Amino acid sequence: QKEVEQDPGPLSVPEGAIVSLNCTYSNSAFQYFMWYRQYSRKGPELLMYTYSSGNKEDGRFTAQVDKSSKYISLFIRDSQPSDSATYLCAMSAGANNLFFGTGTRLTVIP
Amino acid sequence: EAQVTQNPRYLITVTGKKLTVTCSQNMNHEYMSWYRQDPGLGLRQIYYSMNVEVTDKGDVPEGYKVSRKEKRNFPLILESPSPNQTSLYFCASSSISRSGGANEQFFGPGTRLTVL
Numbered sequence: 001q002k003e004v005e006q007d008p009g010p011l012s013v014p015e016g017a018i019v020s021l022n023c024t025y026s027n028s029a030f031q032y033f034m035w036y037r038q039y040s041r042k043g044p045e046l047l048m049y050t051y052s053s054g055n056k057e058d059g060r061f062t063a064q065v066d067k068s069s070k071y072i073s074l075f076i077r078d079s080q081p082s083d084s085a086t087y088l089c090a091m092s093a094g095a096n097n098l099f100f101g102t103g104t105r106l107t108v109i110p
Numbered sequence: 111e112a113q114v115t116q117n118p119r120y121l122i123t124v125t126g127k128k129l130t131v132t133c134s135q136n137m138n139h140e141y142m143s144w145y146r147q148d149p150g151l152g153l154r155q156i157y158y159s160m161n162v163e164v165t166d167k168g169d170v171p172e173g174y175k176v177s178r179k180e181k182r183n184f185p186l187i188l189e190s191p192s193p194n195q196t197s198l199y200f201c202a203s204s205s206i207s208r209s210g211g212a213n214e215q216f217f218g219p220g221t222r223l224t225v226l
Contacts, residue, residue: 008150034214043114043200043217044153088153096141096160096204097168098215102152 003027006089006101015110019076023089023101026070030091030099033065035074038086038103047087048074079108112137114218116201122224123191131186131221133201140206142184143168143215144176146197153200159184160206191225198222 006023013019021035031052036044048063050056050072056063062075072091076083089101114135123129135142143158145168155168159178173195175187184203188195199222202215 004152006152041220043202043219045217046214049214096206096213096215097143097155097158100145100153102150 003099004089004091004101007104008102010105010107012107012109013079015079015081015108017079017108019074019079019083019106019108021074021076021087021089021104021106023072023091024070025072025091025099027091027093027099028067028070029093031094032092033063033072034090034092034098035061035063036088036090036100038088040085044088079106081108081110084108112216114201114203114216116199116218116221118221119219120222122226124226125192126190129188129191129223131188131199131201131223133184133186133218134182135184135201135203135216136182137203137205137216138181139203139216140181141213141215142178142201142203144174144184144186145200145202146170146195147200147220148197156186156199191223193225196223196225 035048037047038044053067060077064073086103086105088103090098140161144156145153157176159165201218204213204215
């Protein structure tokens with residue numbers, strides 16, 4: 001079993017839709033949870049960072065962590081064509097080494 | 111501008127011909143890492159380094175070597191490349207968290223390697 005599971009998609013939504021991206025994990029030691037966004041032909045860039053359980057909001061983006069269910073989510077409100085990218089979840093037990101999901105490819109259709 | 115650079119960006123080579131992919135960062139980061147990204151498998155860590163002369167294996171180190179002689183540089187060496195090393199490679203760097211957290215990793219633009 002992989003440490004981090006993520007539905008690879010692809011996911012296509014119309015502009016303005018609410019997008020939900022999810023990851024599950026098996027290692028209960030993970031405490032730090034991140035979402036990276038990767039545009040085509042680019043390296044991943046950090047989008048959201050949360051520690052332990054709870055919610056974090058940044059503009060149109062909301063990250064949720066449910067440690068009891070070992071489940072994390074990223075919500076994108078009012079999605080835009082510029083949000084079209086691959087979204088990677090990543091997590092850590094507290095060291096610099098990250099464990100990544102396989103990424104979900106999102107397309108927002110104008 | 112703070113950045114991680116990789117060279118070359120694209121490389122086509124043949125089985126067995128030694129190659130080096132360079133990685134350099136200008137953020138004075140202690141931590142550097144190499145990943146490969148393959149469809150359906152995501153990002154997998156090859157090697158990482160916590161500081162100069164300190165390197166360690168990641169999840170998929172077979173067939174790769176690294177060195178960390180200077181803080182800013184972390185080259186990836188394929189002594190005898192094979193077709194199963196055809197992949198997209200990313201170098202990343204971050205500062206070390208003194209409080210035990212996981213600091214943001216900054217990624218390079220990627221090197222697409224094809225081994226024939």
